[in-house]
Amino acid sequence: MRKFTIKKIPVLISIIIFTATFARELCADELEKDQPAKQLFVNKSGKHYYAKIDRSTGEGQLQILAHKSDREEAWVYIEGDDTKGNQTTLWYEVGENSRSAFADIDFNAVGLSIKESRLHNITVSLYHFHPKSNDPTQGVTATETPSPPDIKALFFCARLLSIKHNYKGPFDSRIVTPTGVYTMQDSAEVNRWDDKQFIEYESTLYETWERLRSNLFDVGKYRGADKSDKIADINNEIAQIMTKEPHFIVTFRKLPNKN
Numbered sequence: 082m083r084k085f086t087i088k089k090i091p092v093l094i095s096i097i098i099f100t101a102t103f104a105r106e107l108c109a110d111e112l113e114k115d116q117p118a119k120q121l122f123v124n125k126s127g128k129h130y131y132a133k134i135d136r137s138t139g140e141g142q143l144q145i146l147a148h149k150s151d152r153e154e155a156w157v158y159i160e161g162d163d164t165k166g167n168q169t170t171l172w173y174e175v176g177e178n179s180r181s182a183f184a185d186i187d188f189n190a191v192g193l194s195i196k197e198s199r200l201h202n203i204t205v206s207l208y209h210f211h212p213k214s215n216d217p218t219q220g221v222t223a224t225e226t227p228s229p230p231d232i233k234a235l236f237f238c239a240r241l242l243s244i245k246h247n248y249k250g251p252f253d254s255r256i257v258t259p260t261g262v263y264t265m266q267d268s269a270e271v272n273r274w275d276d277k278q279f280i281e282y283e284s285t286l287y288e289t290w291e292r293l294r295s296n297l298f299d300v301g302k303y304r305g306a307d308k309s310d311k312i313a314d315i316n317n318e319i320a321q322i323m324t325k326e327p328h329f330i331v332t333f334r335k336l337p338n339k340n
């Protein structure tokens with residue numbers, strides 16, 4: 082999602098989005114017609130799938146995909162209690178148009194996933210992974226750090242769930258890289274801002290983020306080499322600097338090497 086398709090972005094920040102009818106409505110039970118997948122994979126069909134996998138196992142599978150896949154993919158992870166009070170963990174694949182450096186997110190399916198999970202007391206995470214790039218123009222910075230469009234997707238999805246779907250529970254956006262997991266959250270206050278205030282805020286934030294990640298990564302030095310400990314240190318430094326910003330909470334957690 083490093084090059085999140087721009088044509089979708091203006092929609093993200095429009096008031097219209099919260100009252101508009103989505104162009105492509107999934108039928109209510111479409112997400113549960115099939116059997117759950119046994120593991121997470123990059124979906125090349127137009128139909129979404131789901132899986133019953135715990136968070137840690139799912140993140141491990143995304144890390145393997147980050148090393149091996151040549152395309153990105155996106156999911157919503159939902160954990161909560163079923164009607165009998167048993168904790169349940171579900172992954173709904175919600176990506177579209179998977180490519181090497183981006184995937185669109187089907188935000189309609191994101192909202193439907195929460196409804197279709199039929200879980201209570203839920204926690205929701207939006208996930209995607211960044212493949213080790215085959216594209217020589219993409220370096221370690223793009224692979225290992227969230228892009229400004231990734232941050233845009235976080236804020237859009239948080240506001241969409243809060244305003245359109247009235248979801249007020251925990252929400253974050255996580256990006257699995259070959260080295261670890263970035264977790265990004267907005268403050269609850271952001272979801273109460275009007276669009277003008279929000280747009281001014283996010284444009285400043287993207288500029289700061291882009292400058293920070295460009296300055297801290299020495300792309301030429303780390304390209305193509307396994308420098309996972311050094312990369313994790315840099316990612317932690319970026320996250321610690323950015324999370325001082327009061328409305329944008331960022332952490333990075335290294336995963337065991339999958340090489």
Ligand SMILES: [Zn+2]
Nearest residue numbers: 082083228231
């Ligand atoms: Zn991304």
